[in-house]
Amino acid sequence: MPxxxxxxxxxxxxxxxxxxxxxxxxAPVSLAAPPIPSPSAPASPSAGVSPSAxASPSAGVSPSAxASPSxxxxxxxxxxxxxxxGVRLGQAGTQVDLAGGAPVLPKDVTARSWIVADAESGxxxxxxxxxxxxxxxxxxxxxxADTVLPRFPGTARHKVTPKDLEGLGPGSSLVxxxxxxxxxxHDLWLGVFLKSGNDAVRVLSAMNGxxxxxxxxxxxxxxxxxxxxxxxxxxxxxxxxxxVSSAYDLTLIARSGLQxxxxxxxxxxxxxxxxxxxxxxxxxxxxxxTFEIQNTNRLLRGDYDISQYPGIAGVKNGNTTNAGATFTxxxxxxxxxxxxxxxxxxxxxxxxxxxxxAALFDWGFQAAGKVRPVGELVPPKGAAQSSAQPSKxxxxxSAATGGAGGPGDGxxxxxxxxxxxxxxxxxxxxxxxxxxxxxxLAGAAYLVNRRWPLPDxxxxxx
Numbered sequence: 001m002p003x004x005x006x007x008x009x010x011x012x013x014x015x016x017x018x019x020x021x022x023x024x025x026x027a028p029v030s031l032a033a034p035p036i037p038s039p040s041a042p043a044s045p046s047a048g049v050s051p052s053a054x055a056s057p058s059a060g061v062s063p064s065a066x067a068s069p070s071x072x073x074x075x076x077x078x079x080x081x082x083x084x085x086g087v088r089l090g091q092a093g094t095q096v097d098l099a100g101g102a103p104v105l106p107k108d109v110t111a112r113s114w115i116v117a118d119a120e121s122g123x124x125x126x127x128x129x130x131x132x133x134x135x136x137x138x139x140x141x142x143x144x145a146d147t148v149l150p151r152f153p154g155t156a157r158h159k160v161t162p163k164d165l166e167g168l169g170p171g172s173s174l175v176x177x178x179x180x181x182x183x184x185x186h187d188l189w190l191g192v193f194l195k196s197g198n199d200a201v202r203v204l205s206a207m208n209g210x211x212x213x214x215x216x217x218x219x220x221x222x223x224x225x226x227x228x229x230x231x232x233x234x235x236x237x238x239x240x241x242x243x244v245s246s247a248y249d250l251t252l253i254a255r256s257g258l259q260x261x262x263x264x265x266x267x268x269x270x271x272x273x274x275x276x277x278x279x280x281x282x283x284x285x286x287x288x289x290t291f292e293i294q295n296t297n298r299l300l301r302g303d304y305d306i307s308q309y310p311g312i313a314g315v316k317n318g319n320t321t322n323a324g325a326t327f328t329x330x331x332x333x334x335x336x337x338x339x340x341x342x343x344x345x346x347x348x349x350x351x352x353x354x355x356x357x358a359a360l361f362d363w364g365f366q367a368a369g370k371v372r373p374v375g376e377l378v379p380p381k382g383a384a385q386s387s388a389q390p391s392k393x394x395x396x397x398s399a400a401t402g403g404a405g406g407p408g409d410g411x412x413x414x415x416x417x418x419x420x421x422x423x424x425x426x427x428x429x430x431x432x433x434x435x436x437x438x439x440x441l442a443g444a445a446y447l448v449n450r451r452w453p454l455p456d457x458x459x460x461x462x
Contacts, residue, residue, distance in 0.1 A: 075112065081131035084226055085248060086375030089130045095374040096126035102370035106359040110346040113247040114356070116364040119255060119330060119337040119454045122377035125364055127247070130375070133229045134343050136245035137318025138173065138196040139326045140237035143230065143245075145192060145266070146257040147221040148208050154186035154262065164206040165199055169238040172198035175293060178277050187275055193266040194295045196318065201236040211235060226378045227252045239322040247341040252377055254315045254328045254339055258454055267314030270295050298354045299329055306351045309358050315339075317353070325353035331361050337454055338364045339377075379452050 076092070083090035096105060105126060113129040124130070159182045168174075175190075175197030177183065183203070191200030205214040214235050222230040227249035233240035245253075257263040273290040280286050295301050297317050302308040311331040318326040324344035331338055340360045345352045 077129040077132040089375040094128045097372040103366045109356045111342045113343040115247040117339045119339045123373035124375040130248040131246050133244040135323035137320040137323035137326045138237040139318040142316045143253045144235045147218045152185045156185045164203045174199045190272045194293045198236040239320045250328045250341045327353045333365045
């Protein structure tokens with residue numbers, strides 16, 4: 001048996017007994033929508049590691065409450081936050097359970113909220129204010145993509161009307177879409193992922209029936225994913241009153257998106273040619289050239305003060321006045337895949353969000369197998385039912401075909417089940433981990449999928 005799989009089996013055996021003993025208490029909490037905690041009862045974050053006992057969440061409030069404080073403001077997380085994924089994740093301060101030989105967490109991480117999780121198993125290795133509802137900026141585009149991507153084939157084409165581009169906020173990030181020009185859906189998604197183009201989001205939203213229906217679909221999808229800290233007001237992540245998410249939710253959303261082959265392709269692309277404006281020369285000949293766009297994810301592309309992170313394969317960055325800098329990344333090392341989300345570092349140094357993400361990745365890869373998880377990334381609401389009826393397909397994304405995006409397009413709503421495949425240029429490791437614990441709750445049998453496999457990631461395109 002390969003060593004990584006043996007490690008997985010050992011960890012599963014160690015946690016199974018505890019899972020069986022505690023699942024009757026924890027599963028109903030994890031799988032139900034908890035009340036949204038009130039943001040009006042702040043508590044100072046713990047200076048060290050919080051105890052394992054947690055306070056009960058406070059009474060729920062309107063989803064529009066809890067908007068992130070502005071970048072320069074002093075703020076503390078609510079005393080009671082959501083406990084989706086585990087009680088400790090609802091506590092303020094840093095949550096980590098170091099075992100023998102585990103490295104200490106990096107001391108220079110200043111983000112208001114962050115999380116380090118195993119993308120395959122869903123184990124949360126460490127977190128800091130994981131459920132603090134903050135402004136997400138353009139990381140919310142991950143939810144937009146996970147919701148809308150399956151609805152249109154990449155080959156579909158759309159001629160942009162002036163109405164499509166209405167409502168763009170001042171200072172929006174743009175890819176450079178022009179009215180009365182025709183673009184493929186593939187082009188538009190490159191604009192969303194590489195340049196964080198709010199104009200591309202607006203055009204895709206128009207194709208999807210408009211901003212209102214798209215926002216409604218995104219909120220519905222967030223609920224299905226159990227990303228219950230998330231409330232969408234604008235599909236592009238532009239600052240809006242009441243628009244919030246959390247490090248925990250953004251990690252859930254990224255994990256769902258990465259089940260889709262086209263999502264992985266777009267978020268790992270470093271640079272691409274984008275259609276320009278149609279022009280006529282003096283002889284009346286019509287031409288349309290292209291211009292290069294580059295991914296604004298600095299861990300993927302690198303910058304003068306930060307290197308391309310080894311093994312990075314996406315996902316999405318964001319930055320607004322209200323949200324500060326936000327980022328969710330996925331990286332692979334030694335057959336292990338980690339997800340890290342960092343929200344709003346207090347330090348204002350250039351590329352600070354990427355530097356703190358890289359430090360947490362480094363810690364996570366060193367600490368994996370040497371820390372006890374403090375929580376888990378829960379599967380979507382429908383995953384338990386799907387895991388009881390595994391897909392009969394084979395190959396990459398076999399468990400995610402035949403859905404809304406059409407048969408075999410690899411874009412359907414993800415399900416829990418073993419997935420194998422090569423990936424286009426892939427990271428080189430087939431991540432097919434099976435699992436499940438059969439438990440009895442209140443006299444009924446439930447198949448609980450404890451591991452939600454992630455297909456091979458597409459390696460960055462140079």
